[in-house]
Amino acid sequence: MKDGDPMADFEQPPLSPVRQPPQGGPSTVPQAPRGFARGLSGAAVLAALTLACAAAPLMADGSTIRRLDADPVAAALLDGRGSLSFALLAAVLGGLAGIVWALLAFLLGALRGDPARRRSIAAAERLAGLPLALLVPAAGGLFGGLWPLALVTAATAAPAVAVLAHAEISALTRAEFLNAARAAALPEPAVMRRHLVPNALRPLLAAATLALPRVLAAESFASLLGLGLPPTLGSWGASVGLAARLGDPLGLAPPALLLALALWSACAVADAAVAGSRKP
């Protein structure tokens, strides 16, 4: 149909600027959720980074680690131990806090009526919109210790987790299969135990992964300013800050790159987890 068609009159573009993907073609392959591949590679990168950082002491030759004369890559990997383990700790705390916040909102709603639930989540929404990460260097400057810093970092990530966890659970409470269970005369507690809770675990976990990139970024930012993790622990942010102050490009590149890589992969994992827990 290409040859010699009198199609001179036809002009692009069509009437509807948006072209539709073909629908219901002969082969409908179930599609993986969007961003799945990216999430998978993010997880792989994160795992590789973690392994490399954990194995870093083996790479630094000799039993004693002199950080300043170690080669910059090994030093950056050593720093990763501090950054990543702190991020993991704060993310677990922040994720838990966010989930508990969301659950408390529902409890409040059940006890005091719906406006109470909406108010407590609106508070989380407002907090999540603020630049809470600024609190982390402030806390680092004020208290200094590891645990206060971890708690404050976790707290800065919690509102975002709470908002998402709340959205996921409220979508779930409207799910039709709960009505189907009610139509089978299951009493409300049984509906929750058998159908709501098993289906809530995945989206809640996904919401909690949101905390990881946030705490990693907040800690790096604080450490960059020199107000973050204690110097004994080592951190990418601190190394980048130090190298920048010393004007040492060779020392700056490895930690900065590793930090960027870790942030990207944490974001990819969180995005994919959130997208994957949604209903298509």
Next chain:
Amino acid sequence: MNLITARAAPLETDALTLMVEDHVLLDRATLQVERGEVLAVTGGAGAGKTALLGVLADQPLPGVDAAGRARVDGRRLLIAQGGQLAPRRPLALQVAEVVGHHLGIDLRSALRRMADGLDRMGVPAAARRFDLPPEQISQSLRWACLFAMAAAVGPAVLLADSPCAGLDPTVRLRLLHRLADWARAEGVALLLAGRPEDRVDGPADRVLRLRHGRLVPDSAVPPERSAPASPPVGHEMPGSALLRARTVGMAYPLSPGPKGEPRELTVLHGVDLDLRAGETVALLGETGSAKATLARALLCLPPPTAGSVAWMGRDMVPAAVPAASAAEADQAGLRRTRRDLQPLFPDPAASFDPSMTIAAQFAVALESLRPDIPASQRALRIAEALAAAGLPDGTAERWPAGLTAAEAARAGLARALLSGPRALVADEPAATLSAEERSGFLDTLRVVRDHHRLSLVVATEQFAEGLRDADRGIVLLAGHVVESAAAGILLTAPLHPYSRAMLAASRGERPALEGDAPSGLAQPAGCPLRRRCPLARDFCAQAMPPLEEVSPGHRVACHYWDAPEGGAADGA
């Protein structure tokens, strides 16, 4: 005119074959659309309509190979599936872009042409909001704008893929007829492609059916147009009602008003309904009619906020209110009622718990509803229910995510049958299915109903289809019953203007209603239909017409139901 008709048809294909890899989508199709002719191509999902239109518009879908000849003379336009406009851009800009691009004219003249087009699509001047982006205007207005844009460009050939899909039948048919009128008046070759249940064939001069890769003329009268099979006689046994709903109303709380006063939105206004043993009642209505709300209220999922729903004389509402920790006896009563009265959900796939296999959730339901059946018997019972719904044995072990839409619908039916119910309440049970699956599923539902002597309430927007094997129909509009009568009467001589429009739309004819349904938040005072009704007079704005009995068993809520249609424009 003679000169024009003497020329060759603007759209012609000769032995056009479309292939996707080695699968033949369309086999040697030969079609021709003359100037001013309206051709409809109907086919289910995946039949190849979109691929055909893509090739005709010279925008073949990726992966589709074409052989044979397709010739289009003059300017052609494709209205793509879904009718999307670019989001977040004011309509005026998009109009100027598209019309200007095709005709090379400036914004003002483009908008003038667009306004002419909107006139032809029957969009009142007040509703023209060129400054809004498309996502802020109603779906029907968006379609009208697309059609008007096409009219403004003035192509020689217009191809429309599933036009107006998803709109209410009365609105859809009105727009399609308008588009066809325009095409005939302007001598445009118009090709409408769509699913058969969307009635794109209604305004067409000629209909081709796309089935199994063949384009065949749809000369045989399709079954849905033939006289309705009269409902099985003997169903109308006068006995007392199994399900008796009285002044059932539903209101949702809104955020408090400016002075903190509580506000609510009433979507269902005092509906009465009786369901007798073995009877089938169709609840007919479009978006916002509250037919689904009524169906759920009958099931007490959730219970209505006003009125009572009694199953065999026992009021379900108090026991079903979740907050009330009602007495144990009440719960047992509710359980017995639920055993007898089972739902079919509009989205069957979503009504299954994704974290359990079909068998596991059936077992939970069975354990709850029929504690009298020993655990050892449950598997047998589940297999029986699946077989009755037309599903193979292995379905029990599958996960809900793996079921197709048709299988999910049947699995929903199987679950409803588990407890041995006496009545089913179905809310658009086949809405997710394509034409063939749909008729297959409805057949199964009918067989099951007759075999188990079930009573049935079906809520649907398909007027003729819903009534075809119902005993009675109830037409709902904006939460009010506007007409209720025996199915035969509604199918042949409905009295309310809205019922007439729905009947016309379901036959593919032009419904005598103008404009769109008002939103639930901005209902006009008086009769909810009065802004669209051809019979409306001043008095209609003053009082909501009561539901009156006009003949035994036939009730109508209209002040002027006995006025001849079209002869009542004496408003002043």
